[in-house]
Amino acid sequence: MTIQAFIFDLDGVLTDTAEYHYQAWQRLADEEGIPFSREENDAMRGLARRDSLNVLLKGRVIDEATAQAWMVRKNDYYVALLSHISPNDLLPGVSDFLNAAKADGLKLGVGSASKNARPVLEKLNVLSLFDAVGDGYSVVHGKPAPDLFIWVAGRIGINPTQGVVFEDAAAGVQAAKRGGFFTVGLGDAAGDGATIKLAGLSGITPREILTRLP
Ligand code: BG6
Ligand code: MG
Numbered sequence: 001m002t003i004q005a006f007i008f009d010l011d012g013v014l015t016d017t018a019e020y021h022y023q024a025w026q027r028l029a030d031e032e033g034i035p036f037s038r039e040e041n042d043a044m045r046g047l048a049r050r051d052s053l054n055v056l057l058k059g060r061v062i063d064e065a066t067a068q069a070w071m072v073r074k075n076d077y078y079v080a081l082l083s084h085i086s087p088n089d090l091l092p093g094v095s096d097f098l099n100a101a102k103a104d105g106l107k108l109g110v111g112s113a114s115k116n117a118r119p120v121l122e123k124l125n126v127l128s129l130f131d132a133v134g135d136g137y138s139v140v141h142g143k144p145a146p147d148l149f150i151w152v153a154g155r156i157g158i159n160p161t162q163g164v165v166f167e168d169a170a171a172g173v174q175a176a177k178r179g180g181f182f183t184v185g186l187g188d189a190a191g192d193g194a195t196i197k198l199a200g201l202s203g204i205t206p207r208e209i210l211t212r213l214p
Pocket of ligand 2: 009010011012013018045046167168169172
């Protein structure tokens with residue numbers, strides 16, 4: 001079936017906010033005396049805020065009020081790190097890739113677990129390029145469940161088999177595969193499960209992606 005849409009994860013795919021999520025969790029972990037590392041953070045990529053907290057806790061039990069307070073603190077640290085984001089923070093090749101895909105007639109979507117996705121897309125000045133934006137408010141079951149990408153496909157008006165999902169997270173690649181999409185895994189944290197594996201979006205065109213699909 002002909003590909004009609006590209007659907008992008010945001011954090012770690014369009015911009016390097018994955019690094020800011022890491023720094024915010026690291027600060028919380030340090031303040032609470034919980035061991036945490038960049039490697040452990042890779043397991044959180046793509047996961048909703050609550051699921052990420054569970055990874056951080058590694059089986060520690062905290063009461064619900066504390067959990068809520070910690071998530072607010074992490075988000076406050078994260079939002080502070082976002083304050084300087086501008087279109088210069090699009091990852092290399094992203095701007096050209098999005099514009100070329102649009103010029104080729106593809107529909108564009110975002111499927112991000114983040115409740116901060118819309119403000120980040122606005123700061124990057126790319127929100128208007130997208131035909132549909134699914135974020136941390138769109139579905140109940142987050143990645144690795146396929147619901148978010150299926151929600152975005154529905155908004156765009158395609159079947160999953162007509163879409164390619166771009167992800168930097170293993171949980172996101174899994175979600176897209178479970179939904180029936182083709183997948184492009186970007187970077188090592190995406191794992192080996194994607195249809196196409198790339199370091200990033202620089203030096204490749206949408207047409208080359210299409211020719212490399214099975
Ligand atoms: C994902 C990130 O895009 O969004 C995760 O990869 C993050 O690291 C998740 O936890 C939720 O983001 P937010 O902004 O709603 O806390
Ligand atoms: Mg990501």
